[in-house]
Amino acid sequence: MSQVEKQLADTKAQIESEIPDDISVTDVKYEGPELVIYTRHPKEFAQDGDLVRRLASKLRKRITVRPHPDVLSKPKEARAKIEDIIPDDAGVADLDFHEDTGEVVIEAEKPGMVIGRRGSTLREITQEVGWTPEVVRTPPIESSTVSNVRNFLKQEREERRDILERVGRTIHREEMADEQWVRITTLGCCREVGRASFILNTAETRILIDCGDKPGAEGEVPYLQVPEALGAGAQNLDAVVLTHAHLDHSALIPLLFKYGYDGPIYCTEPTRDLMGLLTLDYLDVASKEGRTPPYESAQVREAIKHTIPLEYGDVTDIAPDVKLTFHNAGHILGSAVSHFHIGDGLYNVCFSGDIHYDDTRLFNGAVNDFPRVETLVMESTYGGRNDYQTDxxxxxxxxxxxxxxxxxxxxxxxxxxxxxxxxxxxxxxxxxxxxxxxxxxxxxxxxxxxxxxxxxxxxxxxxxxxxxxxxxxxxxxxxxxxxxxxxxxxxxxxxxxxxxxxxxxxxxxxxxxxxxxxxxxxxxxxxxxxxxxxxxxxxxxxxxxxxxxxxxxxxxxxxxxxxxxxxxxxxxxxxxxVDGFSGHADRQGLENFVKTMNPRPEKVLCVHGDERSVQDFSSALYHDYNMRTFAPKNLETFRFK
Amino acid sequence: MSQVEKQLADTKAQIESEIPDDISVTDVKYEGPELVIYTRHPKEFAQDGDLVRRLASKLRKRITVRPHPDVLSKPKEARAKIEDIIPDDAGVADLDFHEDTGEVVIEAEKPGMVIGRRGSTLREITQEVGWTPEVVRTPPIESSTVSNVRNFLKQEREERRDILERVGRTIHREEMADEQWVRITTLGCCREVGRASFILNTAETRILIDCGDKPGAEGEVPYLQVPEALGAGAQNLDAVVLTHAHLDHSALIPLLFKYGYDGPIYCTEPTRDLMGLLTLDYLDVASKEGRTPPYESAQVREAIKHTIPLEYGDVTDIAPDVKLTFHNAGHILGSAVSHFHIGDGLYNVCFSGDIHYDDTRLFNGAVNDFPRVETLVMESTYGGRNDYQTDxxxxxxxxxxxxxxxxxxxxxxxxxxxxxxxxxxxxxxxxxxxxxxxxxxxxxxxxxxxxxxxxxxxxxxxxxxxxxxxxxxxxxxxxxxxxxxxxxxxxxxxxxxxxxxxxxxxxxxxxxxxxxxxxxxxxxxxxxxxxxxxxxxxxxxxxxxxxxxxxxxxxxxxxxxxxxxxxxxxxxxxxxxVDGFSGHADRQGLENFVKTMNPRPEKVLCVHGDERSVQDFSSALYHDYNMRTFAPKNLETFRFK
Ligand SMILES: [Zn+2]
Ligand SMILES: [Zn+2]
Ligand SMILES: [Zn+2]
Ligand SMILES: [Zn+2]
Ligand SMILES: [Zn+2]
The missing domain is CATH 3.40.50.10890 (Rossmann fold)
Incomplete structure (x- = not known):
């Protein structure tokens, strides 16, 4: 029995001891960061609205409950009952039954009405038909990107389940290192704007954050070939985290799959779709301009297939010693400030990605409130001393x-x-x-x-x-x-x-x-x-x-x-x-983000800005707020613990 | 034809065009950093005392000339003639003929008399017998270490030639990277004394400098497992450089061979022998104290077999883009300040190793005069503000x-x-x-x-x-x-x-x-x-x-x-x-080494000292001599170009 099997068997026993005797657990599996519980009693599980929440907090894992295939009602009957339960106003467009997992994907114009108050309608569905409902929104404006992504993922469902199971086992593997340390290596976007890319490295885990291109300088790509990144083989990378879909952060994500990467991409759902749209356009522009693109559309599909979407605020295990949480960054749709909680309290690092600090018409301002942060890796696009924008x-x-x-x-x-x-x-x-x-x-x-x-x-x-x-x-x-x-x-x-x-x-x-x-x-x-x-x-x-x-x-x-x-x-x-419509915080916004940040970070690495901007911003934070600041160069490694 | 074969063929043609028509070149080979020329006319080669020197400066390589086996006189005849040529006072103890390479190793009490004024006696030997003489000293006090090392190397001669040829081809491989950069990663001895170990990394090449233990803290070994070091596989290491034989620099060198390293160790000849002595004793002490040593004596022998000894002042190609030169460090026998000339003028880094700046009874003071140095990695054992020693x-x-x-x-x-x-x-x-x-x-x-x-x-x-x-x-x-x-x-x-x-x-x-x-x-x-x-x-x-x-x-x-x-x-x-007999420079000596250094380095990394010593010394150099100084932690990476 492998160590993961043993862990799962222990978890199953623990679940059985926590739930009423009349609820069976047939199997317990990892699917990406989630723990999936299969049961012959999905209805009973759904009856107690609090049971899953209590289990999750006990096991410190995200939990999904799925019915054992034997107890599923027939799709035809289930369809009728589901349509009965969901209010007509919800505008249900499609029901898609997956017998392998007992999931039914409900596409509706108004997902909120399918979910119900605190999930009550969803629970009602499970109690009635046994199936586990999953809800997606019908785009109010038809989007070929969204429907392509959804169709592609439907078609690749089986391979995706394999990927998720494999990723799940990697995430929950036993920790091996007998020492702990935390390092960040800068692979790009230091003293420059473009080719955003970082390695977050612990004794246990290696994570790549962003992998963009440098607009107007096609040869200048992130230093992926160094040993801390892919030089040691793409299989040594545990996870890729994408802060947002702009090409200076995402353009070379698909290239990783050409280099043999086969692990997860963590980003928000809109970032996944926008990355698909923008990287395909990136290939298109390259070929129109007569350049050989570094990868093909097949790798864009691989990237989408390997994406594990996370919502803002979800605390997610992405490695044995790393929890990732995304927060709204206010910059573009789905953009995320990425918070890494390392080694069960050892250290906390926050990557701002690109941010807008004030509210705009489209987005709430960037979140800067966290349980803990020791080091902040901070964008500085408008960090120069005079980079103030019009209101x-x-x-x-x-x-x-x-x-x-x-x-x-x-x-x-x-x-x-x-x-x-x-x-x-x-x-x-x-x-x-x-x-x-x-x-x-x-x-x-x-x-x-x-x-x-x-x-x-x-x-x-x-x-x-x-x-x-x-x-x-x-x-x-x-x-x-x-x-x-x-x-x-x-x-x-x-x-x-x-x-x-x-x-x-x-x-x-x-x-x-x-x-x-x-x-x-x-x-x-x-x-x-x-x-x-x-x-x-x-x-x-x-x-x-x-x-x-x-x-x-x-x-x-x-x-x-x-x-x-x-x-x-x-x-x-x-x-x-007419300026003032930037998606980036100006100098004032950047300062406000850092100075009102809770808690105040001990160290700030100023990146994603030209030489002058990062130097100005770094020295201002040092002098005015008395923080340890750095304006790193590419290819430097900082050790924090 | 591989790229190295082509390069060798070109080199052969170039040699032929430079030497008189009546001298044949039968083969040209790499042996470690040396270029070996085989000829049917060793005598004619030896006649022109300046020919090899001119070729070396033309080809920018270290050159050895060896006779083609066909033209060797019989060992018995050669022995008689050689004994005739060398003055009796030289005290020749042994002649050892190697027919495979045409070398004759002459062991003598006074090697200087075997060599003759500017090599005249050696040339005379070649002119008379064809064989290439190599001279070693008979230890004035019998040393089991020296005789064991010599006997072992004699016995492993064939494998060693294979190693040297392989290393030679690696050194002279074609450069692949289209970019240039220089980085140093600290694997140990930062803000501590012990486990000295650094990685010098260029876009082309990875070199490990020292690999010691930490006395009194057996668990604290250099961070060899990180991707910049051996995490990416020992085969990615081009070379190991050992500054001196003290265990805090050498103890874990043999361990590299257990991890699969199969490349060269560059050090001086006495450092090789002392490393053999001290690491075998290290194994002995460990087993006496009931600890399991991290390697066996077989790995010590591997280390000795893979050693390429260099003399002070020899400028040696150790990678396509790196030349290494050792200089006297004044610390212990064979201790070397190690100077790296990178990328044909791109950058120069000097590792002080451990030094003594003033002359002692045993050694001249450390050399601090170099053609170029931009960054100095400097020991700081006695760098504290009060670390002055008695004269x-x-x-x-x-x-x-x-x-x-x-x-x-x-x-x-x-x-x-x-x-x-x-x-x-x-x-x-x-x-x-x-x-x-x-x-x-x-x-x-x-x-x-x-x-x-x-x-x-x-x-x-x-x-x-x-x-x-x-x-x-x-x-x-x-x-x-x-x-x-x-x-x-x-x-x-x-x-x-x-x-x-x-x-x-x-x-x-x-x-x-x-x-x-x-x-x-x-x-x-x-x-x-x-x-x-x-x-x-x-x-x-x-x-x-x-x-x-x-x-x-x-x-x-x-x-x-x-x-x-x-x-x-x-x-x-x-x-x-009674203090004052330290092998280390005191605070004054350290300051003198840096302040009189020629040229003055732009950056100094203060290492190999406890927290207080490196901080004191680093801030003193910054304030008094206006240098950019750092007191790195372990596991940090600095980029210089
Ligand atoms: Zn952006
Ligand atoms: Zn950006
Ligand atoms: Zn942007
Ligand atoms: Zn020493
Ligand atoms: Zn030392």
């Missing part, structure tokens, strides 16, 4: 002004924007401004991946700001479904039509005008004197966006239907810059 | 006083001493004091490994201080051969005899009275009021030596012939402490 209120006022003026001139407002995050923020500003008559009603055209990214946002309203979430729950108030928003899905013909029409707003990718449909819009609108090109995001050195901000007015363009036809247009439209 | 002159005066007083009282002087280093230093003090009548002539008894360690010292006079070396070259002046010195090789009987006899001096191991023959001497002399126990070295916390210094006078002893018989003696003999 979003003032920025919104300026944007409204620009739109009104352009409208009065009978012009159009063209806004280059990133698909994920800032586009949705601007959409919320525009929707409210029209609803409250601060700007006239007019069409808002969404081009590029913006529509799809928006659809993913509406699939996971739990991750949005409270007020916004509540509005999405009521279909008639879902601001993303407002009539003004139009998805440009008719290509050049539709763009031509819009260009020939009246005043409107166009939101289009790419955000820095380095390609994508914005180039086509520039061709259509660039020469219109009464229209306005409006920047709402940071334009990096070397991008067309930055050049236009610097005064360029002869713009090379190409005909999208015949790429060999190149020409130049003279930019006539007005150019406006 | 050796004053210490010698005090020792002489103690001896004279004891002599006048008709007593004996008992000195516990480490076998390697301090014993020989004291021997030199005593020999001079008697020769110059500062103390009366009396027997000096040497017990434990002191005699054997002394024999090794006399085998390598090149590593001793100039004046001492010159005296050893003249047999009648060799101070180690002075009549007073008596090797206690008759066990308890002889000790009893000495104890019953008149005034004398006894030097015995162990140096901190933690075991060894000193315990027996204590039993014999401990109760004699007119004798003196004289400490000349540091006594660590927890040792009997320290306890006696602290006033203990009831000493537990056991009968050496019947270990079960334990008793207690009341210490009556006088106790004196």
């Amino acid at each position: 979003q209120e003032d920025s919104e006022r300026k944007l409204i002004e620009v739109i009104n003026e352009t409208y009065e001139n009978d012009g159009k407002v063209l806004i280059p924007a990133f698909a994920v995050g800032r586009s949705q923020e601007i959409m919320m500003v525009l929707e409210e401004a029209m609803r409250t008559d601060k700007i006239p009603e007019m069409p808002v055209h969404l081009d590029g991946m913006i529509w799809e990214a928006t659809a993913i946002h509406t699939t996971y309203p739990e991750y949005l700001r409270d007020e916004l979430r509540d509005r999405i729950f009521h279909e008639d108030e879902n601001p993303f479904l407002a009539d003004q928003f139009n998805h440009i899905d008719g290509g050049e013909d539709e763009r031509q039509e819009v260009a020939d029409g009246g005043p409107c707003i166009v939101l289009s990718t790419s955000g820095m005008m380095t390609g994508g449909p914005i180039m086509s819009w520039l061709r259509h609108l660039g020469t219109e004197e009464n229209s306005t090109l409006t920047f709402v995001g940071y334009q990096a050195q070397g991008t067309l966006g930055r050049r236009i901000q610097n005064g360029w007015d002869e713009i090379p363009v190409q005909d999208p239907r015949d790429r060999s036809r190149k020409s130049t247009i003279s930019l006539r439209m007005g150019v406006e810059v | 050796q002159e004053d210490s010698e005066r005090k020792l002489i006083e103690v001896i004279n007083e004891t002599y006048e009282n008709d007593g004996k002087v008992l000195i516990p001493a480490f076998a390697v280093g301090r014993s020989q230093e004291i021997m030199m003090v005593l020999e001079e004091a008697m020769r110059t009548d500062k103390i009366p002539e009396m027997p000096v008894h040497l017990d434990g490994m002191i005699w054997e360690a002394t024999a090794i010292h006399t085998t390598y006079p090149e590593y001793l201080r100039d004046e001492l070396r010159d005296r050893i070259f003249h047999e009648d002046e060799n101070p180690f051969l002075a009549d007073q010195f008596n090797h206690i090789d008759g066990g308890e009987d002889e000790r009893q005899e000495v104890a019953d006899g008149g005034p004398c001096i006894v030097l015995s191991t162990s140096g901190m009275m933690t075991g060894g023959p000193i315990m027996s001497w204590l039993r014999h002399l401990g109760t004699e009021e007119n004798s003196t126990l004289t400490f000349v070295g540091y006594q660590a916390q927890g040792t009997l030596g320290r306890r006696i210094q602290n006033g203990w006078d009831e000493i537990p002893v056991q009968d050496p012939r019947d270990r079960s018989r334990k008793s207690t003696i009341s210490l009556r003999m006088g106790v004196e402490v």
